[in-house]
Amino acid sequence: xxxxxxxxxxxxxAMMAPPSxxxxxxxxxxxxxxxxxxxxxxxxxxxxQVTPNGPWGKDVHPNMPVSTDELVAELRACFxxxxxxxxxxxxxxxxxxxxxxxxxxxxxxxxxxxxGELGIQAEIGLTTGAWIVPDLAERIAMxxxxxxxxxxxxxxxxxxxxxxxxxxxDVGIGIDVGLWAPVETDRLLRSGLLxxxxxxxxxxxxxxxYFLRGEPTxxxxxxxxxxxxxxSACPRLTHGxxxxxxxxxxxxxxxxxxxxxxxxxxxxxxxxxxxxxxAQLVKAAVALQNS
Numbered sequence: 001x002x003x004x005x006x007x008x009x010x011x012x013x014a015m016m017a018p019p020s021x022x023x024x025x026x027x028x029x030x031x032x033x034x035x036x037x038x039x040x041x042x043x044x045x046x047x048x049q050v051t052p053n054g055p056w057g058k059d060v061h062p063n064m065p066v067s068t069d070e071l072v073a074e075l076r077a078c079f080x081x082x083x084x085x086x087x088x089x090x091x092x093x094x095x096x097x098x099x100x101x102x103x104x105x106x107x108x109x110x111x112x113x114x115x116g117e118l119g120i121q122a123e124i125g126l127t128t129g130a131w132i133v134p135d136l137a138e139r140i141a142m143x144x145x146x147x148x149x150x151x152x153x154x155x156x157x158x159x160x161x162x163x164x165x166x167x168x169x170d171v172g173i174g175i176d177v178g179l180w181a182p183v184e185t186d187r188l189l190r191s192g193l194l195x196x197x198x199x200x201x202x203x204x205x206x207x208x209x210y211f212l213r214g215e216p217t218x219x220x221x222x223x224x225x226x227x228x229x230x231x232s233a234c235p236r237l238t239h240g241x242x243x244x245x246x247x248x249x250x251x252x253x254x255x256x257x258x259x260x261x262x263x264x265x266x267x268x269x270x271x272x273x274x275x276x277x278x279a280q281l282v283k284a285a286v287a288l289q290n291s
Contacts, residue, residue: 047258050083054264077279082286085123101145108148126152136160174198181210185226205241216244
């Protein structure tokens with residue numbers, strides 16, 4: 001996959017463990033790939049996205065950014081370290097995830113201002129996770145009122161994903177497809193929406209809901225083959241969770257895909273040491289890209 005891409009990091013402050021509707025399970029495990037040397041086409045511009053917290057809280061890491069002030073400060077450090085995008089799980093004052101337009105719009109404005117102060121035109125992405133607002137109509141109504149959002153992830157595993165995507169197209173928010181397993185590719189193709197999406201995020205995890213098995217890079221290859229066979233030239237982002245994080249970051253660099261790192265996916269550096277903050281993970285990804 002070639003083209004002009006950016007690395008985006010998802011930023012989401014969390015006070016508590018995710019609700020039962022969330023697909024992710026956090027495991028602090030060490031990377032399984034020892035050699036992270038990358039051979040890539042240096043003419044490709046890759047988006048490096050930071051995902052600072054996802055649905056997690058300070059029980060996962062004491063420096064997890066939860067409040068808006070913590071989030072903005074953390075993002076400033078990540079932008080300085082080389083992040084060019086963010087993936088936000090916006091929080092309200094209690095620390096709970098929210099899609100409320102008032103909170104979303106205010107948070108996105110603060111993040112954009114922080115990036116602008118550093119001369120960075122950051123891509124601001126959000127989640128549209130159904131576990132945050134289970135009622136589909138209510139969720140779509142909130143999304144329609146968002147401002148300052150460049151794109152948002154829509155998970156193919158969630159009922160009504162096509163309706164969420166259609167609403168985003170109506171209001172000019174880019175669609176970032178959350179594709180969690182090769183089996184979901186057919187769902188995307190049958191929707192007829194692939195030609196209209198901004199990016200496909202290949203998000204692989206050995207945990208729920210699919211409990212994928214095998215080499216993560218081979219599973220990523222399966223998804224890429226299916227998209228290629230469908231004739232899709234849509235930009236792609238590849239990333240993993242827990243011990244699949246760094247092997248799939250490596251795979252993304254090799255393919256010229258966008259990728260992401262951050263406390264949402266793993267708090268561990270490539271050597272298995274625990275990062276002190278998200279910026280350390282960004283620096284590690286930049287070093288891997290340049291190796």
